[in-house]
Amino acid sequence: MENKSGNRVKELRNIRLMLAGIIVSKTGTMAFTFALAIYILRTTGSAMGLAISIILYSLPKLIISPYAGVLADRIDRKLLVVGGDLISGLVVLLLLFQSTVSITSLYAVIVVLSLVQTFFEIAFQAAQPDIVSDDGLFKLNSYAQSAMSAADIIGPALGGIMLNFGIETIILVNGLSFIMSGLSESFIDFTFNRKKVAKTEKPVKGSMRSEYKEAFQFIRSKKIIVYIIGLSLGINMLIGLGIRVPLPYLMNEILKMNSVTIGLIEAILSIGILVSSLILGKRGPGPLYKSTYLYACVIGLSVLFMGLPFAFGLTYPELTAAIILAVTHFTVGFALPSFTVPIITFEQQIIPENMRGRVFGLIGMLASIGMPLMVVISAFVMPIFSATSMLVFVGAGIVVLTSFIMSRKQIRLTFKEVDASSETSTEEITS
Known part of the structure; x- marks a missing residue:
């Protein structure tokens, strides 16, 4: 004790x-x-x-x-x-x-x-x-x-x-x-919860190529990690495609909002993240499968509704337009931690201690390629498609991608096993 x-x-x-x-x-x-x-x-x-x-x-x-x-x-x-x-x-x-x-x-x-x-x-x-x-x-x-x-x-x-x-x-x-x-x-104390690693699991200090080959083999052997990385990076890249360029263009050039209003709307996104993160910290994790599926779809639908009200040439008073974008920004901000925190925690727990650096390095490299690439693509596509249609497309794309990946048998079974294990642990603690 x-x-x-x-x-x-x-x-x-x-x-x-x-x-x-x-x-x-x-x-x-x-x-x-x-x-x-x-x-x-x-x-x-x-x-x-x-x-x-x-x-x-x-x-x-x-x-x-x-x-x-x-x-x-x-x-x-x-x-x-x-x-x-x-x-x-x-x-x-x-x-x-x-x-x-x-x-x-x-x-x-x-x-x-x-x-x-x-x-x-x-x-x-x-x-x-x-x-x-x-x-x-x-x-x-x-x-x-x-x-x-x-x-x-x-x-x-x-x-x-x-x-x-x-x-x-x-x-x-x-x-x-x-x-x-x-x-x-x-x-x-960086060794507070470090697990003892068996000799066979200790990393062999070979060339960088051989060490990354080992990491790739591990990822390929775990389909669940492939799906999780695909979902996280896919949503991240779609957000880069829809929000980085089209959204500022919508607020500045189409809706003609002043800089103060735009600044407040963007700050509301961070406020949503802050509120959601504090609630998560107090409440703890919910059902992994339902939370991931639900909040990823909420992100997609919120992005979709950033563009849909303005997609058919409809005009609104500045205050109404600002409220629409403020609400959707807050919703995206609120949903992001509820989606990302459980996923990150799951990745950290399922990836072996002696391989986390290489796997997270690989994810970081892919994210570094994906986000700028999406920004460049959106800049080229903007003259062809309107900012509002791109937001609608990206929002729908997030929902479709989420539904496709979350319907995979491997991810459904693994996430539901985690949920069942969490419920068992909770019952043992409370009994």
Whole structure:
């Protein structure tokens, strides 16, 4: 009994330290990203400068993700997590040693941050099941999502305020936030729930190609993982196709909304995520099969109804249009954690500890390819199809994709087995 109590205290400390690290570094990063976009636009006077910064952040992640995945399985993940934040902080603070912050130096820092944070993110996701109990993993993922959503809301507002005091203020705050996050994470016990790995399961340190071949073979042998990755990446890519370009175009060019209204509508998405994540953390996981199916369809239908009311040339007062988009944004935001958190938790639990880095590295690489590709495709397709028809198409596509994958026998049986196991555990605890 005393041992259980001690473990519970350690677990709660791990959760608090990790959440503190997330909210501090993420808030600083969001403030920095928001201010950086404005600073580059003001300094260069061109959208091309902003586009270059986005490419410089996205491309290194695509290239380095496989290497980061292998490294996350080879060395201590705590070293990658803590070191990633500390190095990021020092790199950002180096900008303050210039008399004037140049665009070239900002681009260089963006590239370095992209590389370092790729190692951090993959190691962080792979390490989460080791720092809490099996039962606490869902709660950790839920509250981590809450912390990131809160940072998404607070960060841009702070960035806008602090930019009035100069870009140097933002740089100082972001650099210190990374360092504070790294110090917080250094006190986390990364071996709290690490399972003992049999000698035959320990990774053989061969070439990167041979190690990724092993990861591919594992994924191919587990159809359930193929389906889950396909569903997650498919929805992610469809959202990139429909929301990244068509939705801003709809609000700016068709509905002629002012920037304040657009900003409030976009903030409501993060508020929906925050509210849903907090509820999930308190309530715990629901039935995996029903939740995944239901909330993925809710995401699709919400995206569809972002475009459908405006698809036939119908006009509305600005307030009515804003309410329609605000409600659908909140619904998407509310449904996202209810779909993603159970899926992420399931992936973390089903993938062996000695292979998580490579699998998550592979997923990260595919996501890095898919999202920019969808944005480019949507930009080319926009002159042919209207923004509203693209939103309707994407929303319907999410529902069809979800229905197709969730109807597979393998996924139905596995998810329902997980649900039955959860019900049995709950009955044992309450009896």
